[in-house]
Amino acid sequence: MAENIEKSLCNHLKTSKFSIQLYESTLPTNEALLLSYVRFIKDEKICQELLFARNLETDTKGETVFKTLEKFCDEKIPLKNIISAATDGAPAITGCQKGFISYLKNKIPDVLVVHCVIYRQQLVARNLSERLFQSLQHVIRAVNKIRNNSLNDRLFNQLCVDNDEDFNRLIFRTEVRWLSKGNCLTRFYNLFDSVIEFLENKDTELRENLITSKNDIAYLTDHYTLLNDMNLQLQGDDLNLIKTKKCRRCFRSQTALTQEEYRQT
Structure with missing residues (x-):
């Protein structure tokens, strides 16, 4: 079934122009995975599909990424049918000398390169x-x-249970995932009182800093939650530039209200 779906997709892309987005990520097992998505027009509708997922056997440099794409295209579809490429801003992708885009432009000089709107917000x-x-x-x-x-994690877990909290564990924040800050702050603010209680005999200086910064933390929580909501709305098969502009206008109006509430505090 998977082979039939891939064959059907490639047969369509052989005779039509399409946009491509590549995303390289490292799995927990230290395997490097390259995902490729395509967006194209079919039956007067904008369609988005996963083109392929390939393991990068050695490094994740721009040349390796390009050769992986080129090899797939040589076997399945014409590389020249790519009219645009969306990037996440990673040096291996956007580097002007050895990035993926530089190799792609050598083959397709007129290709349009855009920065993914979700990563712009990040x-x-x-x-x-x-x-x-x-x-x-x-x-x-x-x-x-x-x-x-x-030990602290277990003790905090028990404290949350004793305080009848809705959650009993904090969430780590990571730079590489745009949802991370919003989720981390939302969970932290929900457990704010328990955190303050836990730090009373653990780190009094940090406890006082958190109490002083409570309004700032509340503002950041609201702001990043709105940002996460908007980013989720910017994902999907039936989106276009007009719809994404509406999402961003809604975000700006909601952010303005959040900023006004923050100033009043």
């Missing part, structure tokens, strides 16, 4: 004021202090 979200940045660091320190120590 880049903007990194530019925090010094005050908000410090507040975020206090949260990260508290999460790491509890989660990185097995």
Whole structure:
């Protein structure tokens, strides 16, 4: 069945132009996986499909990524049918000398390169004021202090159970996943009182910093939650530029309300 689906997709792409997006990731077993998605027009509708998933046997450099795509296209579809490529901004993809895009442009000089809108929002979200940045660091320190120590994690778990909390564990934050900050902050703010109670005899300085930064943490929680909601709306098969602009306008209006509430506090 999988072979039939791939054959049907490739037969269509042989005679039509399409856009491509590549995503390279490392699995927990240290295997490097390359995913390729295509977007094209079929029966006057915009369609999006997974083109292939391939293991990168050695490195994850731009040349290796390009050769993996080129090999697939030589066997299945014409490489010249690619009219645009979306990137996540990783150096191995966008590097002007040895990045994937540079190799692609050598083969297809007129290819259009765009930065994935979801990753654009992630880049903007990194530019925090010094005050908000410090507040975020206090949260990260508290999460790491509890989660990185097995005993602390178990004791905090039991404290949450005793306090009848809806959750009993904090969530780590990672840079590489755009949902991470919102999920981490939302869970942290839900358990804020238990965290303060837990740190009373563990780290009084961090506890005081968190209490002082509570309003900032609440604002960051709302802001990143809205950002996550918008990013989820920007994913799907039936999206286009007009629809994504509506999502972003809605996000800006909601953010403005959040900022006004934050200023009032």
